[in-house]
Amino acid sequence: MLRIDRATRDAIVAHAKRDHPDEACGVVAGPVGSDRPERLVEMVNAAGSPTFYEFDSLDLLALYREMDDRDEEPVVVYHSHTATEAYPSRTDIGLASEPGAHYVLVSTREHGNNEGPVEFRSYRIVDGEVTEEEVDVVEQLPAPTVPESGE
Amino acid sequence: MAIEVRIPTILRTYTNGEKAVSANGDTLAALIDDLEANHPGIRGRLVDGDGDDADLRRFVNVYINDEDVRFIGGLEAGLSDGDQVVVLPAVAGGC
Numbered sequence A: 001m002l003r004i005d006r007a008t009r010d011a012i013v014a015h016a017k018r019d020h021p022d023e024a025c026g027v028v029a030g031p032v033g034s035d036r037p038e039r040l041v042e043m044v045n046a047a048g049s050p051t052f053y054e055f056d057s058l059d060l061l062a063l064y065r066e067m068d069d070r071d072e073e074p075v076v077v078y079h080s081h082t083a084t085e086a087y088p089s090r091t092d093i094g095l096a097s098e099p100g101a102h103y104v105l106v107s108t109r110e111h112g113n114n115e116g117p118v119e120f121r122s123y124r125i126v127d128g129e130v131t132e133e134e135v136d137v138v139e140q141l142p143a144p145t146v147p148e149s150g151e
Numbered sequence B: 001m002a003i004e005v006r007i008p009t010i011l012r013t014y015t016n017g018e019k020a021v022s023a024n025g026d027t028l029a030a031l032i033d034d035l036e037a038n039h040p041g042i043r044g045r046l047v048d049g050d051g052d053d054a055d056l057r058r059f060v061n062v063y064i065n066d067e068d069v070r071f072i073g074g075l076e077a078g079l080s081d082g083d084q085v086v087v088l089p090a091v092a093g094g095c
Helices: A006-019 A057-069 A090-095 B009-015 B028-038 B042-046
Strands: A002-005 A025-031 A039-043 A072-081 A102-107 A119-126 A129-133 A135-138 B003-006 B020-023 B060-064 B084-089
Touching (some): A006 A025, A006 A039, A006 A072, A006 A102, A006 A119, A006 A135, A057 A072, A057 B060, A119 A135, B003 B028, B009 B042, B020 B028, B028 B042
Parallel strands (some): B003 B084
Antiparallel strands (some): A102 A119, A119 A129, B003 B020, B060 B084
């Protein structure tokens, strides 16, 4: 199950609507091992395409360095589909390389840049195997069970 | 000569879970061959083809000291002692 706070979910949806008809993409980082999507990082779709997304290679390096420095990992990797359902495509599955992440798919096919509900679905993609999971949207993530160290 | 190579999560099955390993080589191609000698199978995840036909796989990014190797010679990019190499799979997809 993916548990995500409403503000982060809404921000992902807003990003997808804003970038429509191109695909939008990004991550939500969180402390390593916490499974808490805490810090939204919108990424530029270097492909600038309605049918493809790719993080720019130098942006990707900067993102992973930053997460490393903060003891974070990508808890959520998200992107939008702009003309098809919010289900991982064959390409999405073939290129999925974060077996620990929740892959979130948003579809803007119905309302595009406009107001209106969007499909927001989450999957695990491990070794080419897709498993859809429940999305639990909460007002606020519960307090971490283990106090964060480093203070 | 020792070069630190940072390994992404998905390739750590080849490195006994290590996040970084040490390897040798004066080009990226030689470094990857050295990695393969100690971590069999890893080369095929980074490179397609052999010899003159070898090329980095399209959706694998390799950086030498924060530069994308595609802009500095690809597999022929030079390395020296103390350089840091980072491997990151592309985050990409499409419908």
